[in-house]
Amino acid sequence: MRAALADLGGAVRLVFLGGLGEIGRNCACIEVAGRILILDCGLMFPDTEMPGIDLVLPDFTYLLDNRDRVEACVLTHGHEDHVGGLPFLLRHLRVPVYGSPLTLGLARHRIEEAGLLGQTELHPVHDGERRQIGPFDVEFIPVTHSVPHGFATAFHTPQGVILHSGDFKLDLTPVDGRSTDLARIGAIATDEGVRLLLSDSTNAEEAGHTLSERVVGRVLNDLFAAYQGRRVIVTCFASHIHRIQQIANAAVAHGRAIATVGRSMGKNVALARTMGLLAIPDGALVDVEKIGDLEPGEVCIISTGSQGEPMSALALMAAGESKWVTVGEGDIVILSSHAIPGNEANVGKVIDGLYRLGAEVVHSGVAEVHVSGHAKREELKTLLSIARPDAFIPVHGEFRHLTHHARLATEMGVARSRVLLAEDGDVVELRDNSIDFVDEVPAGYLYVDGIVGDVGRGVLRDRRVLAEEGVVVVVVTVDAKSGEVLTGPEIITRGWVFAPEAEALIDEARAAVVASLEEAADSGGTDYETLKRHARSALGRFVNERTRRRPMIVPVVMEV
Numbered sequence: 001m002r003a004a005l006a007d008l009g010g011a012v013r014l015v016f017l018g019g020l021g022e023i024g025r026n027c028a029c030i031e032v033a034g035r036i037l038i039l040d041c042g043l044m045f046p047d048t049e050m051p052g053i054d055l056v057l058p059d060f061t062y063l064l065d066n067r068d069r070v071e072a073c074v075l076t077h078g079h080e081d082h083v084g085g086l087p088f089l090l091r092h093l094r095v096p097v098y099g100s101p102l103t104l105g106l107a108r109h110r111i112e113e114a115g116l117l118g119q120t121e122l123h124p125v126h127d128g129e130r131r132q133i134g135p136f137d138v139e140f141i142p143v144t145h146s147v148p149h150g151f152a153t154a155f156h157t158p159q160g161v162i163l164h165s166g167d168f169k170l171d172l173t174p175v176d177g178r179s180t181d182l183a184r185i186g187a188i189a190t191d192e193g194v195r196l197l198l199s200d201s202t203n204a205e206e207a208g209h210t211l212s213e214r215v216v217g218r219v220l221n222d223l224f225a226a227y228q229g230r231r232v233i234v235t236c237f238a239s240h241i242h243r244i245q246q247i248a249n250a251a252v253a254h255g256r257a258i259a260t261v262g263r264s265m266g267k268n269v270a271l272a273r274t275m276g277l278l279a280i281p282d283g284a285l286v287d288v289e290k291i292g293d294l295e296p297g298e299v300c301i302i303s304t305g306s307q308g309e310p311m312s313a314l315a316l317m318a319a320g321e322s323k324w325v326t327v328g329e330g331d332i333v334i335l336s337s338h339a340i341p342g343n344e345a346n347v348g349k350v351i352d353g354l355y356r357l358g359a360e361v362v363h364s365g366v367a368e369v370h371v372s373g374h375a376k377r378e379e380l381k382t383l384l385s386i387a388r389p390d391a392f393i394p395v396h397g398e399f400r401h402l403t404h405h406a407r408l409a410t411e412m413g414v415a416r417s418r419v420l421l422a423e424d425g426d427v428v429e430l431r432d433n434s435i436d437f438v439d440e441v442p443a444g445y446l447y448v449d450g451i452v453g454d455v456g457r458g459v460l461r462d463r464r465v466l467a468e469e470g471v472v473v474v475v476v477t478v479d480a481k482s483g484e485v486l487t488g489p490e491i492i493t494r495g496w497v498f499a500p501e502a503e504a505l506i507d508e509a510r511a512a513v514v515a516s517l518e519e520a521a522d523s524g525g526t527d528y529e530t531l532k533r534h535a536r537s538a539l540g541r542f543v544n545e546r547t548r549r550r551p552m553i554v555p556v557v558m559e560v
């Protein structure tokens with residue numbers, strides 16, 4: 001059934017490798033004339049079901065299997081869920097990368113850390129620019145989002161225009177004056193028509209409009225006025241340059257010096273200032289080591305750790321372990337952020353820690369100190385009404401977000417048969433008279449622990465069992481010929497029972513193992529595998545019957 005991959009005729013393909021059915025690891029491929037363009041290469045942060053995992057990547061099998069056909073990678077914006085997977089891909093695949101100067105600047109930190117900067121071509125593209133990249137005719141359309149210089153991308157293909165919204169909101173009063181270019185999208189819709197729209201579904205369940213970023217500026221200003229004389233610590237995403245700008249504005253207006261804490265905050269502030277995207281007067285910035293010389297009311301600390309990440313600057317402050325900032329009575333901590341699903345518990349822990357130290361905490365549940373970077377339903381409808389697409393695929397969201405967005409598109413007049421609810425791994429083909437699912441490619445999770453993605457599902461399952469039930473190891477030496485037990489069995493356990501207090505139980509377990517090995521030997525089963533199997537099942541049965549627990553059982557049988 002599989003059509004020869006390089007031979008698509010005039011057809012255009014989309015291959016979804018991540019971000020459809022989850023928030024994170026956004027990655028899609030567009031294929032024109034047999035060539036592949038990768039649109040974003042993001043990572044996802046692990047949930048509590050993934051012990052020891054640092055991050056989750058898209059499965060790159062499809063790209064590596066088709067490495068000769070890969071033309072380029074285009075980045076829509078600089079968030080980790082869109083660029084964070086890139087260094088891992090670049091380790092295996094050399095590919096030129098396109099994006100706005102800021103996006104490339106943010107991705108560059110990562111690529112540099114991976115030691116791949118020397119071998120990676122980075123091509124900056126600008127608002128409204130239209131570029132020919134191999135057979136791809138790509139137009140970069142400005143959109144507003146929670147990081148500056150985000151793009152929607154329009155691919156002018158043999159099958160018409162494929163418009164990808166990127167992450168966006170319709171902020172009519174953006175902090176930097178750079179709005180989503182709805183006029184250009186309207187012009188494309190009128191001139192060429194939009195054959196297919198792919199659009200951000202993150203907030204597809206939320207009614208109304210997302211508030212303008214400017215609202216946060218006013219609230220921050222009021223808070224700084226209210227807390228005059230007290231030290232203010234504000235945390236937000238380090239890539240949220242507009243937010244940082246507004247925090248800085250409020251600080252400067254109230255006569256405070258600004259110190260950054262957290263590696264990425266310092267780096268990004270420096271990067272955005274050199275690019276002219278962040279205006280903080282030189283005199284207003286102060287090294288965090290110097291804040292001790294200032295009165296509490298003369299300083300504003302901008303910190304990382306808005307998601308409660310355990311080793312982040314704010315989490316260390318909340319635990320009283322920060323090298324730079326000792327939080328105490330009178331301090332005000334503003335969480336200018338919203339917990340990403342899965343991070344609520346960590347954020348809660350940080351807030352508790354801050355209160356315990358005597359600080360006052362202001363978060364988005366208390367005051368409007370955060371607004372989303374993603375379009376809500378009315379904005380999604382606006383984009384649909386301006387783009388007037390022939391076909392629609394919701395992207396960027398969990399399945400329920402995609403479902404709601406798909407329904408919205410149908411309500412807005414896109415033919416039901418041309419609204420595709422695609423998921424990771426789906427291959428969609430556009431032909432002259434059709435749009436359809438045609439294939440599936442591997443798109444499972446690639447788990448990264450440390451710096452390599454070699455943690456398989458089996459390893460994760462083991463970690464879960466170890467974390468929840470513990471392990472019981474039985475070591476026994478047997479005679480290779482007779483199967484007779486020569487030494488042991490010795491039973492070692494972690495997490496099943498506390499061994500020193502359960503000697504009797506452990507003795508019984510040993511007896512159960514001996515009995516099963518004797519039984520095996522009596523019936524002629526003296527080979528290593530049989531003995532191991534007997535030891536495991538006897539011990540497993542014993543443990544379960546006596547304690548109703550299911551630890552991992554590891555039999556070690558040595559033959560002499």
Ligand SMILES: [Zn+2]
Nearest residue numbers: 077079145167
């Ligand atoms: Zn984003």
Ligand SMILES: [Zn+2]
Nearest residue numbers: 079081082167
């Ligand atoms: Zn995103």
